[in-house]
Amino acid sequence: TKGLLQTLKLSSITYLMNSRRCRGCPQGWTRIRRRCFLYVPRAMNWAAAERNCLSMGGNLASVHTSTEYHLIQRLTAHNGYGVTWVGGTDAPGEGIWLWSDGSRFNYQNWCGGEPNNYLKQDCLQINFSSKCWDDQHCHVNLPSICARKISRRRG
Numbered sequence: 001t002k003g004l005l006q007t008l009k010l011s012s013i014t015y016l017m018n019s020r021r022c023r024g025c026p027q028g029w030t031r032i033r034r035r036c037f038l039y040v041p042r043a044m045n046w047a048a049a050e051r052n053c054l055s056m057g058g059n060l061a062s063v064h065t066s067t068e069y070h071l072i073q074r075l076t077a078h079n080g081y082g083v084t085w086v087g088g089t090d091a092p093g094e095g096i097w098l099w100s101d102g103s104r105f106n107y108q109n110w111c112g113g114e115p116n117n118y119l120k121q122d123c124l125q126i127n128f129s130s131k132c133w134d135d136q137h138c139h140v141n142l143p144s145i146c147a148r149k150i151s152r153r154r155g
Contacts, residue, residue: 024036024150024151025150025151026056026151029148030075031150032068032071032072033068034149034150035147035148035149035150036058036147036148036149036150037061037072037075037145037146037147038056038058038075038145038146038147039075039076039078039079039084039143039144039145040052040053040143040144040145040146041079041143042143043141043142043143044141044142044144045138045139045140045141046060046085046089046123046138046139046140046142047138049085049142049144050087050100052144052146053087053144053146053147053148056146056148057148058101058146058147058148058149059087059099059100059101059146059147059148060085060086060087060100060101060144060145060146060147061086061087061145061146061147062086062087062088062099062100062101062103062105062147063086063088063107063109063126064103064104064106064107065107066107066109068107069107069109069126072086072126072145073126073127073131075145076126076127076143076145079143081127081131082127082142082143083125083126083127083128083134083136083142084125084126084127084142084143084144084145085123085124085125085142085143085144085145086124086125086126086144086145087099087100087101087124087147088100088105088123088124088133089122089123089124089138090115090117090122090135091122091123091138094117094122095115095117097115097124101147108133109126109132109133110132110133110134111128111129111130111132111133111134112132114128114132114133114134114135115133115134115135116135117135118135119137120137121134121135121136121137121138122135122137122138123135123136123137123138123140124136125140125142126145
């Protein structure tokens, strides 16, 4: 019986390791809860950054809790927590903020006095000023953070 239990434990561990490998994030991406995130250091405008994320099976990142925001911020740490694009925009209707992935805009961390739409700013940058959110001109070139759902395929 002892040998059988050890074999079952080994099988369970092997199954769990294989499951994680097949159901995890692509190489280079970081898992945060049920999504995978990737910091893209190459500076581009918001629309180009969104297209880049789409080409990798995701969107510019949406943010839904303060914990998630702080974990996402860590991805920008090696760039000195510099300003970075995420998927928020109010381009379709001023003052009505949406996420490019279609999820609900249910968490906000705007800097004081933001969003102010200064000279028609319609895209969301993080890590502004005291590491909060700011609306920015969409044509500005910044690094970005992509997000995608965890792969559901079986190994």
